Amino acid sequence: MPVFTEYSAASRELRVLPSFAPPLPRLTSRIAAGNEEKFEVVIVGAGPAGLMLELLLARYGLDDDSLLCVDAKPTTLKSGQADGLQPRTLETLKSLGLADEILCEGCQMWQVAFWNPSDDKDKIIERTSIVPDVAVPARYPHEVTIHQGRIERILETDLLRYSKRGVQRNTNLLDVKIDEVGDTEFPVVAEVETNGQKRTVRSKYLVGADGAHSVVSRCMGLKLEGESSDHIWGVVDLVVDTDFPDIRRRCAIHSPSGSVMIIPRERIATGEYLTRLYVQVPGDVKPDSDQQPIDGTGVASVSDARSRRGQVTEKTIFENAAAAFKPYYIRPKKDGAVDWWAAYQIGQRVTNSFSVKDSAKVNRVFIAGDACHTHSPKAGQGMNVSMMDSYNLAWKLIYSINGLTPYSEGQPDGILDTYHTERHTIAQELIEFDRAFSSMFSGKIGASKDGAGSLTHGEFLEVFSKGNGFTSGCGIEYPENMIVNRTLKEDNNPIHGTDYLSGVLRPGRRLLNVRIIRHADGYRRDLQDDFPSTGRFRILCLTSSDLLNPRGISAQTLKQLSQLIGRFPQSLVEQVAIHPRLPKDFMWNDVPSELKLRSEMSFYSGYEMDDVYGIYGVKPEKGAVAVIRPDGYVGVVAELADVGRVATFLEKCIRTI
């Protein structure tokens, strides 16, 4: 267009950059800049758990003066072991704006095929069934497999938008202790070594995300509880050459010659596709031998380690795989087609406590990720549960540090206790599920249905399907605690039904995504996009069918909620509102002005795309209110008029102004 007059503001240049997550308000004083040896948070380990935590804290507003993450390794690249992202993890990554590369370039795994011994001897094995890989409602109804190193690179790339330093590498943790004599404000003392240079770093909090052989855990005297089985498995990533028909589906193969699991993987630069195989290796190992690190330090004798290693080689893995795939062939496509292989022993352990307090009962040291739980890899849980540990901890930590909770600095902050309460519960469930699943997977399925002592396909499928609520991450439920309030009497409960997995609102569970249409502009949208991981609480108001009545319950509730929101620090509580089918079309001036004030761009029709009220278990004529925590989990539900219940809940979490 031919322009002949033009003016532009300098701020216009800001419009071209990628959006930044808005930091949280801070009510406490900031740490003095440049004091290199004191940090508010020190993170040890930059795997998926450590990077996720550092990224979240940096986005929430901790700068390089407040936040330090150290890692022993020299680079971000690793022979990553994990490769699976579960639906709930994908939702979380989406809420951080980090899902696109993963969804587009990872391998979307939509189906699982089960192969079992065939009654027909020539066939040896046959496909018993194909089922959806994810059987529960989720925004992304599939897993994604992708190299763990790529996830770490995606997290770190984003981190470097918020932190100049990023991860301090080549830095080992030597020791950590709580020293309340020297400096009560920064009582956690860590001895670290960077390229041979030792130094002492003090902090308010320290998080050990340093893996299964966690130094933090050892220094703090935390104990892994549980045991190892005697099953050994080999795992290999490669480009395969095979005539097996389901090589691009996740497969559980129970053959007469042992079990194999196929995990299809992403496309690589050659245009070929990777495949991961888990292959059962015959032979026993001594229980508990997973306690020794692979570098040979620790209690195991070198010769013992050597003899165990000798049992599993690339050659034996392929021999075992070839036997299990018969009558089909499988081999590496060409020389150099094997990307990575390893052998491991199945064991399920969970650390007894996920945090350590000082003498004043203030939680000072936390552990997250593999430092908390070790288990078998085949259910694709490790990287997910680890990142979700950090996702659970991060907002609690920043609320406490920024003075946003109703506790005083240096006093025990109840919100920090909920980390262990919530995540230890999940870790326990994880290892219990994994124990059942792994042992069934290592067992044999009889060719005939009545094979004495052997597993039936039906039994295996049942464990697999029942576990899907847990393994997908979509069905996990945090126990009752100060930020999960289920103390509602039946006659005050606005929620009907108990099919929580399908979306019925339930404190302790994540808010299921639904599709809605925005009032302001007709945008057909995913509700979860109004719950980005910016650390804010949200009130979800499901207004009732009386919304257009200025003296109705909905109108009253919206007015009260608006007042309530105003009592908390600016921007900390947002409102999302939904309406059911109403008697007539309406414009903004037909509804309370508070609705436009608080929810102009977050007010939706809840019946034109998905039946939101039906899915959430809310009666349109009654409505309901829920508080959704910063991590997307429902904190409390209340009847529409019962704003007091909402207020009581929020006041326990957030300081009023």
Place this chain on the structure above:
Amino acid sequence: MPVFTEYSAASRELRVLPSFAPPLPRLTSRIAAGNEEKFEVVIVGAGPAGLMLELLLARYGLDDDSLLCVDAKPTTLKSGQADGLQPRTLETLKSLGLADEILCEGCQMWQVAFWNPSDDKDKIIERTSIVPDVAVPARYPHEVTIHQGRIERILETDLLRYSKRGVQRNTNLLDVKIDEVGDTEFPVVAEVETNGQKRTVRSKYLVGADGAHSVVSRCMGLKLEGESSDHIWGVVDLVVDTDFPDIRRRCAIHSPSGSVMIIPRERIATGEYLTRLYVQVPGDVKPDSDQQPIDGTGVASVSDARSRRGQVTEKTIFENAAAAFKPYYIRPKKDGAVDWWAAYQIGQRVTNSFSVKDSAKVNRVFIAGDACHTHSPKAGQGMNVSMMDSYNLAWKLIYSINGLTPYSEGQPDGILDTYHTERHTIAQELIEFDRAFSSMFSGKIGASKDGAGSLTHGEFLEVFSKGNGFTSGCGIEYPENMIVNRTLKEDNNPIHGTDYLSGVLRPGRRLLNVRIIRHADGYRRDLQDDFPSTGRFRILCLTSSDLLNPRGISAQTLKQLSQLIGRFPQSLVEQVAIHPRLPKDFMWNDVPSELKLRSEMSFYSGYEMDDVYGIYGVKPEKGAVAVIRPDGYVGVVAELADVGRVATFLEKCIRTI
């Protein structure tokens, strides 16, 4: 998982990086490295058209020794004028992996509201209707509005993954000519000046993407044809304070006091949302005055420019807007809420030729973007048509440069002629549509339906809706030419129906996206994701219901297609195959082995999600084959058995080996 043996290949580290687009094969010799003054392609201008072209050529494989893009401005940031992305442009950006930030952070514009004079005098204006903003089938059924500078930044960020130099800035083009005496291989001679330093740059091809006042166009003696109207409009981007109910919808307001168009815009860092207003300004200007650049150079006298500028100010724009919005109020939310404003005059012009040939009839100089066409901004076309010019040109240029076409280097290459043929047609249609749309938009709509001489809402809506096939970019159709073959006799035509806008296959139109399920893994996928913009031709084989018959037509065709693909340079022709409902379930060994060989990861069920055969106008019992060009447009269609027709088409485009 506790690992006790581990091995990894070095190549594993490659797995963590973002994917790169695979370059095209090159059959001609490469330009010698380090020869700074000779390039295969020089691009002038780094707006959306220039950047899109540079990015595509870099992805296709031209390195910094072969490719130079210069721009007069010092940085990428600009007071960008354009802000609208149309559905077809979004599909194109998606095919480049560049859509996510735009879709998530731009403003998705789903609806248009029409406001017209009300019969009720107190109301003044009233909403006549709300209609979908995009009324034609498209992968993204909405527009997106976002700052043009942000699009440029997204393109440049990606460019810098492929090119170290990126754009050479602060560099003006002084002159360009074709000099066939000095160096016949690099006959295009450009005089450029970087920070006062003049130098001469020779190239095989030069593309002028240097805007409405194109120096390339002027030096080559190309002429803009068309004329300006006498309508002046103001345009302003701001954060508004208003009680107008549809401020977040695209609105066409015809009020008794003039017309306004509202374009809702993206959210900015403050959390507020931008709005763009186009406001009609009363008063005339001299026709043709849009020929003078705004910096005062050129033929217009300084005093003339000054007097015209004086007619439109920020104040007059808001006065006119306030009058048109009555009885609603509208104003900037606070001081500094105005981001940008400008005044422009509507005019429609198209350049007579989009390329210039040397004496051997080889196309040497091209123009793209605003250098080709100027028009009013209100239909949101400018940035789209400009980028699509480059998208059309890029693959043709690289095919010619890399020796992939059946022409000899330095000889006229027919594929380069098709750029003008195809894009000039679109530019003509653009200015014709824009002339009708703008003049109706600047006209008055009568309060009473019978208002003599005035426009009715129905008439306006009809132009708006009919134009949507064109404005969305989804309905454009390239004319018959060597890469659009419609010469099919009726009894050989496998395509039924003529509703091309809804997807019926038609040479010259883009392949509509459909949802399909992949045979290999059950992935529920968008078909367009198998047509990324990597410069490859694809054969789309819609197999018939006899696919499971080893002697059927489908099997024969697949075998012949596989042979055909093998005759072209490696990787240049890909195959995508779809099957209709078949008499029974099948595995890979039930279909021709060529299908797995060519389409293991691009073979789909075409009936479980969308009715692909129905949408594409193909009978399942007959099937069909189509060739899809590298830009996603259908080149030719043929009956299933008629592989000869496919071969003839491809052999005109691609050299055989």
